Amino acid sequence: MSLSVTFESVISLFIIILVGVYGSKRKIITAEMNKLLVNILIQIALPFMILSSFIYTYDETIKSNVIKTFYYSIAAYIIMIAVSYLILLPIKKDKKTILHFSNVFVNTGYIGFPILNSVYGPEGIIYGSIFNLFFVILLWTYGLILFKGNFQTGELKMELKKILLNPSIIAVCLGIIIMIFKITLPRPILSSVQSIGNITGPLSMIIIGVILSNVSMKKYLKDWTLYYGITVKLIVIPVIMYLISLWVGDSSKAINTVIIMSAMPASAMTSILAEHFDKEKEYAAVVVSVTTLLSLITVTYLLKIILN
Template sequence: MGLLVILESVLSLFIMILVGVYASKKKIITTKMNKGLTNILIQIALPFMILSSFIYTYDNTIRSNVVKTFYYSIITYIVIIIVSYLLLLPIKRDKKTILHFANVFMNTGYVGFPILNSIYGAEGIVYGSIFNMFFVILLWTYGLVLFKGSFDKKELKKELKKILLNPSIIAVCIGAIIMIFNIQLSGGLLSSIEAIGNITGPLSMIIIGVILSNVKIKKYLIDWTIYYGVTTKLIIIPAIIYLISLSVGEPSKAINTVIIMSAMPASAMTSILAESFDKEKEYAAVIVSVTTLLSLVTVTVLLKIII
């Protein structure tokens, strides 16, 4: 894929972000409204986009790549957790927790899927959905342990239930059944699923724009951990994942999808959980915002390298 096509895809997303910034500055979208839009995105739009990506006729190569993506995703998360832990040894206390969480949990939903959709279409979303399954599983287990410390038996059951009932997980399961058994859906049903799923990209970028417009980063400009954390997140870890991928063999959309997802900015859950547990919540918001903004540059460079 040429650099011009990549730049146009990223520019399109950036323009949508600016719409969100404008809507926030003009009070068209308030913070409370943005939370509602986020719920619509996560609970409705994204699951429908995931489901719609499975409703096509795929050849055996793609089905094989779906299985491989399971392995690639597991290995990638293990590598990221280990590398992040080692790189963040110089950082102490709550800031270390925030940065480690940000490294492990990337923004697969708001940013990852729209980029995959613009680059690889439905096939990329299928592979991205597999990667996102592990995101959800780890988020409500390992992610909460980072902030909370541990679970009792009752809490563990509650979090496992959240995982099983997560709309994205359900969408992947239904989509996999449709793909495996080649189930044909009626035109009206298919059109509705696709139409709802198609709002994911624009909606997610607008939400990011609103988030970016409300963060004040001036007082953090002299904090060296911000620069170190952003460099680790957006450059060092994706570079390591890419170098490891070279040993796998021939590049494929499945491998590239996992690399692209690993290069995404910090998940908005970084800020949400930091606020919930009252741990460096402003610092977390800055990390999310800065990595999101700078990822437009770093992801563009990465796409040029791997595609």
């Protein structure tokens, strides 16, 4: 995919974000409505998008890339956790928890998948869904431990059940079965799956626009930890991931997808869990919103580098 087309795709996503901002400012989309849209996105649209990406005829190269994406994703999360922990040592208490969580858990759903779809099409969604599989697993284990400490008796079993029943995980499992056994779905079902999945991109950008429209930055303009954390999230970690890919000597779509996903802004779950556990919830909302806005610039430059 040419860089001009990639840039146009990112600009297109940004325009849809502005529609979300407009909808929020005009009270067409309220905060309560936006929460409902998030549920529709995560529980319905995104799983269908993931599933539809597997319903194509793929060659052996793509199938081998799926396997590579598994261990690249595992390596990426280990690297992100280690690098984030070490670099954030100067920051203390709850702000460190927020920034560390935001570094590890990126926005795969709202921004990651739409950008991958723009760059690599359905093939990119397949690799991204593998990365997202580990996101879900770690979110409900390591992510919760960051905020609340160790699990109490019986809690781990409940969280593991939540992982297994996650719609995106189910979609990945079904997709892999369809791809391995070359199952052909009836045309009406295929059309429906694709149509529902196609709303993921526009819907996710509208949600982001609503979130950005309600951010108040004035209180945090003099907070050095915010600038420090955002630099680590959007620049340091992606650069490290890219340099490691050069060292490995692999420029496949599999490893590029993992690099792109690691460069995504902070996940909305950063703000959601911060509010749930009452830990710097306003700070978390600012981190999510600002990294989302700035990522439109940083990710565009990253794409320019890795697609050269």
